[in-house]
Amino acid sequence: MDRKKILIASPSDVQEEREIARRLIDEWNHLHKEREQLDLIPVMWELDAWPENGDGVQETINRQLDIGNCDAVIGIFWTRIGTPTKVASGGAVEEIGLLEKAGKPVMLYFSAARPPRYGLDYGQLQQVDEYMADCQKKGYLTWEYQDPADFEEQLRAHLHKMVTDKFCHSSASGRPEDVRTPQLTRYADYRQLLRNRLTLLVDRGIDEYTDIEIPLEEVFIDLHIEERYGKKISHDDLLKQTFYGKCPTNVLLLIGDPGAGKSTLLQHYAMRCLEGRHHSLFPDAAEVRVVFIELRRLVFDDDRKQPLPLAEQVVSSYQALSLHKEEVESWWPLQGSAEKMLVLLDGLDEVTESERRQAICDWIDEEASVNRNRCFIVTTRRTGYAASEGIELKGTHKSATLADLDKGQQKKFLRKWFRAATAYEQENGRRRSDESSPEEQADALYAYIYPEDNQSSGELVDDMERKRRRGVQEIAVIPLLLKLMALLYKLRGYKPDSRISLYRLVFKYLLHGREKARKLALDIDPEQSETVLAQLAYTMQKQMRLDCSEKEMKDSMELRFRSQNTSVTLDEFFTFIVGRSGILKPNGEAYRFWHKTFQEYLASREMARQSRSSDDFVGSIVRHFGDTAWEWDETLKFYFAQIEDRVFDSFMEQLFVAGMATDVLDNNLQLMQTMIREAKEFSVTALCGKLNDPEIALRAYWHV
Structure with missing residues (x-):
């Protein structure tokens, strides 16, 4: 097997992008290593360097990482050029120059994200601009990206193209030919990519913590589905009733409130089928192939104002694989065959324009009618599916609603989550935030939420406190908020006494805590930020709007923003809120709050302020x-x-x-x-x- 070393070169301000590059190299190996008989090895100082005295820091790194024998380099820059060396303006620049002189492939990426005003070294930023201009004069095709997610999408496609072009050869090189049919070989590549994307749940870190990555199947619990007249069934039984019941159909509409676990349930269904554990869901299927698409990313035919066919959507959504429409169409099981295709379509409500949502419903009806061996599951919030407005599935389908978590489910989830989070800490060499066992931590939080179920704890709870705990119990039934409570309790020992106190801490964290830990926070305190955003949210609530243009949002915030004592500009603030905080997000050409509850909470903050005056x-x-x-x-x-x-x-x-x-x-x-x-x-x-x-x-x- 051939081996190629890929150097990841950058200054210290793009740590997230460095980790993405390493992960994408591993992903390529998962998808292509055996078939191509080629192993890509990421080279990073974090993985390959060690403390040593020598002639100089950069010279030591060059020798330890064996820079001269690397086969390609991924260079990443944002606001810093790095520490000057004896021969270059920064260590990464020197490393890239060594490989350039050796004629090795060089892939250069420059972040177009607005730099933070707080703590910015303008001299370093100017040197980055000068370096990019010099590279372009040399004839380099450099690439700009908007944020880490954009970087991941671009690098995934570029890495595959570069490796295929520079390092992969025909079967005459001695690699064994793949004995599978070509279309199933390509589906195997797609399946592996999908598994890599859906395997982990990432919980946001707090303060000095980075993200906590937890395997989905280690924390997933059985969810209950609410049918008509309050009847509840398991999520496994739901699929069997839908696709094999008395009135079978191949379309399931899954409705749930924000944070109810709709997307997570789709991930679970996908992983069961991708790993061959599908028999309790599809008892008669020898194989269940999977397609997973976020509906907000559907590609439309502008002339017909309709989504492109399903095969073309797969090609567009997974460009890193360089698929062709004909290849994807060959994956569809034949009518009456022993194989099935599970098509998972997530987030109808996240499509803003009602005309597009109706067009998507019509598209699903059409695609589902072509082949009954293709089974569709569509998720939406209640607000995203409105028959009164013509936004509805007209073909035969089954509807079901995700139920709230009961107490048994909550306790089971807490135990599984604390076990998985503790294991992640240990595997990554992190200091334990709590020396008690995972079970003890989970039981302590559960006992706080439901003191009446734990009389042995000795905690005295008066009537007033019981009323407060009822408020906590109301939010614990929502999977997203229960997970957030677990995260805050593990990392800080924090126990909310109400939904409002939980949201307050969440917003303080989103507006300041996480980016402060990364030294990317703006020079504006979270109270000022919240005051400005509260004005925006209240205005949107009064206008009964979920989406506004950038100009409309800035116009709404401008007067309040000017009254804040800060050196940050409104443009910088808006860029930070959209690009880093996770409070606002782009939605087509408009913007909206990441969760509708964010808008509702912030609007209430403005109402409370006005009530006092x-x-x-x-x-x-x-x-x-x-x-x-x-x-x-x-x-x-x-x-x-x-x-x-x-x-x-x-x-x-x-x-x-x-x-x-x-x-x-x-x-x-x-x-x-x-x-x-x-x-x-x-x-x-x-x-x-x-x-x-x-x-x-x-x-x-x-x-x-």
């Missing part, structure tokens, strides 16, 4: 309380968890008035109960006063 603002909330078109239930829950007792009293005083429409309370009883439970100060002054008010309608007493 104006009683009239509380009156506006009362006037909208029964407005079904307003749709601010989640925002109101956040809002009432933050306000002072006098504001809560003011709301009750203005809501319960003579001649009030009690049907408003009838329609919003559950919301009222939640708001009273969430209320920060649990004030009862106004409520008691209304009980003694003879002018209040008798029916209103029951609600009070």
Whole structure:
């Protein structure tokens, strides 16, 4: 087997990209090593250097890494050129120059991300610009990328092309020919790439921690699916009922709230089939091939305003494999054969334009009707699928909804997650954040959430605290938030006392903590950032919008931003929020909050701020309380968890008035109960006063 050494050369400000490059080299080996009889070896100082005295740092690195015998180099630059050496402006520049002189392939990448204002060395940045200009004058084809995700997508395609062109040869070189049919050989490559992408769940790190990578199957738990009339079944039984039941169909619409685990369940189904563990899902299938596509990335035919055929979508989504449409079409099982194809389509709700969502539904109907051996599962939030607006599947299909986690599922997930996270710490040589066992950590967090289930702990919980814990229990049923609680507890020992306290810490972390640890944080504190974003979120809520253009967002934030004491510009702030924080994300030509709950939480922060300065603002909330078109239930829950007792009293005083429409309370009883439970100060002054008010309608007493 031939071996080629690929040097990864860069200064210290692109650590994430360096790790991506190493991972993509490993990925290439997984996909092509045996077939090509070629092993790519990543060369990095982190892996291959060791402490040693010598003539100079760079000379020692050059010798230890055997730079001169590397076969190609991937060079990556952003804001730094590096530490000057005896012969070059930086160590990476010297390493690249050595391979250039030897006639080796050189792949140069320059980040186009806006550099951070805080801690930036403008001299270093200027040298990077000069180096890029010099390379281009020499005739180099350099490449710019927007962010780490863009870098990964570009390098994956470029690496394969470079290696194929420079290092791969025909079967005459002595490598054994592949005895499989060509189309299945290519599917095997695709299958391996898909496994690499779906195997791990990555949890965001905090402070000095980088991301925690956990194998999906080590933490996945059985999910319950809610059918009509409240009946619940397992996710395995759901597929059998859909594809083999009394009224079988080959299309399943899976609906779930934000954070309910829709995408994770698709990953689980995919991994079961990719690894040959599909028999409990498809008992009659000898093999189940898998296609996984994010619907927001579908490619459309602009003339017909329809998505391209499924085979062309696979080619577009996995360009690194250089597939052809005819190859992919040959993967489809023949009608009535022993093979099946599972087509997983994730995130209908993430497609902004309603016309495109309807076009996608029509496309799914058409693709599913061609071959019954192709089984489709489509995920969406409730808001993304609206039959009243024409956004619906018209062909035969089954609909099901993901249920909340029950207490048994929560306990099982916590135990599995803490075991996997602890194993990851140990495997990567990290200091344990807690010396207790994973089971003890999981049980301690569960006991905090459900003190009534753990009387042996000796914890005394009064009535007030029980009410707070009920708020925690409401968020623990959501897989995404339960995982976040586990992460914060493991790394900080943090136990939220409410949903609002959990979101506050999440936003402080997203706005400051993670990038501060990477020395990329802006010179603006998280409170200032949140104040500016709260103004934007509140404006969008009032306009009932989820998407805005960059200009509209900046116009909404500009006045509030100017009042902040910071040297950061609004352009720099917006770039940071979109590119680094994970709070805003591009959506086509527009932008939106990463999760709708982010917008609702931030809007509530602005409402709470305005309530403190104006009683009239509380009156506006009362006037909208029964407005079904307003749709601010989640925002109101956040809002009432933050306000002072006098504001809560003011709301009750203005809501319960003579001649009030009690049907408003009838329609919003559950919301009222939640708001009273969430209320920060649990004030009862106004409520008691209304009980003694003879002018209040008798029916209103029951609600009070």
